[in-house]
Amino acid sequence: MKTLHDLDPKDKRVLVRVDFNVPMDKNREITDDTRIKAALPTIEYLAERCAKVIIMSHRGRPKGQRVDDLRLDKVAARLASLTKFPVSDVHDCIGPDVEAAVSSMEPGEILLLENTRFHHGEEMNDAEFTKQIAKLGDAFVSDAFGAVHRAHATTAGLADFLPAYAGLLLEREIEVLSSILKAPKKPVVLIMGGAKIYTKIGILKNFIDKGDAFLIGGGLANTFLYAAGYNVGESLYESAKRDIACEIMLEAEKDMDQFILPTDVVVASQASETAETLTIPVSDLEGDMKIFDIGKETITRFCDIIARAGTVIWNGPVGLYEMAPFSEGTRRIAEAVADCEGTTIIGGGDTIDAINKFGIAPERFTHISTGGGAMLELLEGKKLPGIEVLSR
Numbered sequence: 001m002k003t004l005h006d007l008d009p010k011d012k013r014v015l016v017r018v019d020f021n022v023p024m025d026k027n028r029e030i031t032d033d034t035r036i037k038a039a040l041p042t043i044e045y046l047a048e049r050c051a052k053v054i055i056m057s058h059r060g061r062p063k064g065q066r067v068d069d070l071r072l073d074k075v076a077a078r079l080a081s082l083t084k085f086p087v088s089d090v091h092d093c094i095g096p097d098v099e100a101a102v103s104s105m106e107p108g109e110i111l112l113l114e115n116t117r118f119h120h121g122e123e124m125n126d127a128e129f130t131k132q133i134a135k136l137g138d139a140f141v142s143d144a145f146g147a148v149h150r151a152h153a154t155t156a157g158l159a160d161f162l163p164a165y166a167g168l169l170l171e172r173e174i175e176v177l178s179s180i181l182k183a184p185k186k187p188v189v190l191i192m193g194g195a196k197i198y199t200k201i202g203i204l205k206n207f208i209d210k211g212d213a214f215l216i217g218g219g220l221a222n223t224f225l226y227a228a229g230y231n232v233g234e235s236l237y238e239s240a241k242r243d244i245a246c247e248i249m250l251e252a253e254k255d256m257d258q259f260i261l262p263t264d265v266v267v268a269s270q271a272s273e274t275a276e277t278l279t280i281p282v283s284d285l286e287g288d289m290k291i292f293d294i295g296k297e298t299i300t301r302f303c304d305i306i307a308r309a310g311t312v313i314w315n316g317p318v319g320l321y322e323m324a325p326f327s328e329g330t331r332r333i334a335e336a337v338a339d340c341e342g343t344t345i346i347g348g349g350d351t352i353d354a355i356n357k358f359g360i361a362p363e364r365f366t367h368i369s370t371g372g373g374a375m376l377e378l379l380e381g382k383k384l385p386g387i388e389v390l391s392r
Contacts, residue, residue, distance in 0.1 A: 001166055001174075001387075001390045001391045002163075002164065002165045002166065002390065003165055003166045003167075003168075003171050004042060004045060004046075004141060004165055004166065004167055004168055004171070006165060007139055007141070007163075007165050008049075009046050009049045009050070009051035009139070010049055010050045010051065010107070011050060011051075011052075011107055012051050012052065012137075012138040012139055013051075013052045013054060013102060013105070013136060013137045013138045013139075014046050014051045014052065014053055014054065014137060014138065014139050014140075014141055015054050015056060015133065015134075015136060015137035015139070015140050015141065015154075015158065015162065016039075016042060016043065016046065016053060016054065016055050016056065016141045016143055016167065017056045017057070017140070017141070017142050017143060017144045017147070017154045017155055017158070018035075018039040018042075018043075018055055018056070018057050018143050018144050018167075019035050019039070019057060019058075019143075019144040019145065019146035019147050019370060019371070020035060020036060020039070020055075020057035020059060020072060020075045020079075020112075021035065021057065021058060021059045021060065021146065021147075022034075022035050022036060022059070022075060022078075023349075023353075024069075024074065028069060028074055029074070030074055030075070030078050032352075032353060032356060033078055033082070034352060034356070034362075034368075034370070035146070035370055036075065036078055036079055036082060037082065038169055038370050039143055039167075039169060040082060040083060041168045041169065042141065042143045042167035042168045042169055043055065043079075043083065043085075043110060044083060044085065045168060046141070047083075047085040047108050047109070047110060048108075050107035050108055051107065051108075052102070052105040052106070052107060052108075052109060052111075053085075053109070053110045053111070054102060054105075054111050054113065054136055054137055055079075055110060055111065055112045055113065056093060056113050056116055056133070056154045057072060057075070057112075057113075057115070057116065057144070058115055058116050058117040058122065058147065058152075058154075059071075059072060059075070059115050059117070060115075060117070061117065062115065062117050062118055063117070063120075064117070064118070064119060064120035064122075064123075065118065066118050067115075067118075070115055070117075070118075071091075071114065071115060072089060072112055072113075072114055072115055073089055075112065076088070076089035076112045079110070079112065083110070085108055085109065085110050086108075086109050086110065087109075087110045087111075087112065088101070088109070088110070088111055088112070089111065089112040089113075089114070090111065090112075090113060090114060091114055092113070092114050092118075093113035093114050093115070093116050093118070093119065093133060094119070094129070094132040094133055095132075098113065098136065099135075099136065102136050116133075116152075116153070116154050121153055122152050122153045122154060123150075123152050123153075124153075125151055125152055125153050125156060125157045126153060126157075127157070127160075129153050130153040130154075130157040130158060130160070130161060131161060133153065133154060133158065134158055134161035134162050137162060138162070138163075139162055139163050139164075139165065140158040140159060140161075140162040140163065140164045140165070141164075141165050141166070141167045142155065142159075142164065142165070142166055142167060142170055142386055142389075142390060143166075143167025143168065143169045143170050144170070144371075144386070145169060145170050145173040145369070145370050145371040145374055145375075146370050146371030146372070146373070146374055147371070147374070147386065148170070148371070148374050148384045148385065148386025148387050149371070149373055149374040149377045149378075149382075149384045149385065149386065150385065150386065151385035151386075155385065155386040156385045156386050156388075156389045159389035159390065159392070160389075164389060164390050165390070166387075166390050169370065170387075172367075173367075173369060173370070173371070173374075173375075173378075174378075174387065176345065176366070176367045176369075177345070177367075177369070177375060177378050177379060178378075180311060180313065180343070180345060180379065181378075181379065181381065184210065184310070184311040184343070185310030185311045185342055185343055186212060186310045186311070187212035187213065187308065187309055187310055187311075188207070188210055188211045188212050188213075188309070188310065188311045188313070189211070189212065189213045189214075189215065189305055189306060189309040189311065189312045189313070190203070190204070190207055190211050190213070190214050190215065190312075190313050190314075191215045191217070191302070191306070191312065191313070191314040191315070191316075191318070191333060191337070192204065192214065192215070192216055192217070192218075192220055192315060192316055193216075193217040193218030193219075193220055193221075193314075193315070193316030193317045193318040193319075193330075193351075194218050194219065194220055194315070194316030194317065194348065194350065195218060195219035195220065195236060195316075196219070196220070196238070197220055197223050197224075197238055197241045197244065197245065198241070199373065199376060200220060200315070200316070200376065201244060201248070202376065202377065202380030202381075202382070203313075203315075203376050203379045203380050204248050205248065205251070205380075206379065206380050206381050207313075207379075208248075208251050208252055212258065213258040213260060213305050213309075214252060214258065214259045214260060215260050215302045215305065215306075215318075216259070216260065216261050216262075217262065217294050217298075217302075217316075217317070217318025217319065217329060217330075217333075218316055218317055218318050218319060219235075219236040219237065220316065221261055221262050221291075221294070221318070222235045222236055222237035222291055223237045223238045223241050223242075223245050224245050224248075224249065224261050225237075225261055225262070225282055226239065226242065226245075227241075227242045227243075227245035227246045227249065228245075228246075228249065228261065230282050230283065230285065231285050231286060232285060232291060233267070233285050233286060233287060233288060233289035233290060233291070234288050234289065234290050235285075235289070235290045235291040236290075236291075258305075260301065260302070260305070261282075262282055262294045262295065262298040263281065263282060263295070263297055263298050263301070264279055264280060264281050264282060264294070264295030264296065264297045264298055265279070265280065265282055265285070265291045265292075265293065265294060265295050265298070266278070266279050266291070266292055266293035266294070266295055266319065266325070266326060266328075266329070267279075267280060267285065267289040267290060267291055267292065268289075268290060268292055268325065268326075269288055269289070269290065270290070271290070271292060271320055271323060271326070272323065272325075273323050273324055273325065274325075275292075275323075275325050275326075277292075277325050277326070279295045279296060280295070292319055292320045292323075292325070292326040293318070293319030293320060293325075293326040293327070293328060293329040293330075294318050294319060294329040295329075298329070299328070299329055299332045299333070302318075302333060302336070303332060303333070303336040306333070306336040306337055306340055307336060307339070307340060309340055309342045310342040310343065311342055311343045311344075311345075312337050312340055312342060312343070312344045312345065313345045313346075313379065314333070314337055314344070314345070314346045314347075314351060315346070315347050315348045315351060315372060315375065315376060316348055316350065316351060317330040317350050317351060317354050318330050318333055321350075321354045321357065322357075327357075327358075330354050330358075331354075331358050334354055334355050334358055334360055335358075335360065337365065338355075338360050338361075338364035338365060339364075343366045343367075344365045344366045344367070345365075345366060345367045345369065345375075346365055346367075346368055346369065347368070347369030347370075347371065347372050347375035347376070348369075348372030348375070349372055350372075351372070352368060355368075
């Protein structure tokens with residue numbers, strides 16, 4: 001795989017695919033610029049070496065339509081505030097106006113194209129759409145780890161038309177996560193939370209013979225508790241996934257791995273900042289109770305295991321951390337992972353949002369992955385389209 005160090009960018013038009021799918025509030029103000037900052041090293045590396053840096057990104061799911069709330073003008077403004085290099089933006093990603101803007105660029109300048117998903121051709125990886133973007137550049141640099149599991153025009157298709165290289169962020173993500181697959185430091189602890197089981201099935205199965213402890217929280221734990229025969233009341237869970245949950249638990253038990261579900265939980269009748277909560281054993285759940293967090297006994301057990309870990313992989317909060325009555329579990333887990341002396345890898349938008357909310361410095365973790373879905377698929381052992389095209 002060619003990397004940025006194999007490219008002489010001087011005076012070249014370099015198309016850089018980044019992941020600027022950042023969250024915004026109702027006033028379209030950016031609430032978390034982690035992904036913009038993560039792409040800066042590659043962008044500035046190229047600008048410093050006199051490239052004309054043309055940035056491509058998606059935001060949200062506009063499904064081929066122009067959606068004002070998903071425009072990237074605010075992203076361009078934030079990027080401009082973070083770098084010394086001149087930044088401008090255009091209102092499309094293909095067409096005469098875009099070509100004119102690129103033609104007028106000087107070396108060291110940065111141009112952000114409009115949301116690539118405003119065109120159906122992006123997600124379809126349409127050859128004609130890809131050609132129109134490809135003619136804007138002399139080289140293609142992929143630095144959007146959060147999107148490399150998608151075979152889209154600007155994540156994979158451009159490699160058919162331009163010399164392709166991995167950016168600094170993508171190179172680092174592959175290096176760190178591949179090392180976890182090959183030779184992780186023991187014991188290996190996986191913390192899996194969030195709501196949906198289908199996104200976690202692959203990594204759980206792939207780590208059955210690699211992991212030493214699986215700590216399960218969030219809505220994911222509710223599905224496993226249900227599969228294990230517990231009454232989960234009116235909690236969020238996936239009844240249709242009962243069989244696969246049982247299969248995973250049986251596999252872990254067979255290989256003498258530790259598949260650890262909550263033994264106590266925080267319940268309430270509804271999710272709110274003023275909710276009256278109760279911490280009870282999982283066996284005592286009944287009626288209209290809803291699980292919103294792991295309990296104190298479970299927190300203590302999880303934290304003890306994390307403290308002794310050689311490698312920790314964490315994806316997904318273990319409770320409804322956004323609301324104060326249900327934030328304790330995720331906060332304590334985050335602090336335990338930050339304190340762990342082993343290798344600590346975290347990923348997923350909600351997980352990163354949680355550590356930011358609790359004021360935990362990113363430097364306290366070995367690696368924060370910018371792509372939750374891509375991280376999970378890579379750790380599953382899957383081949384990701386946006387990485388495969390760089391290896392041809």
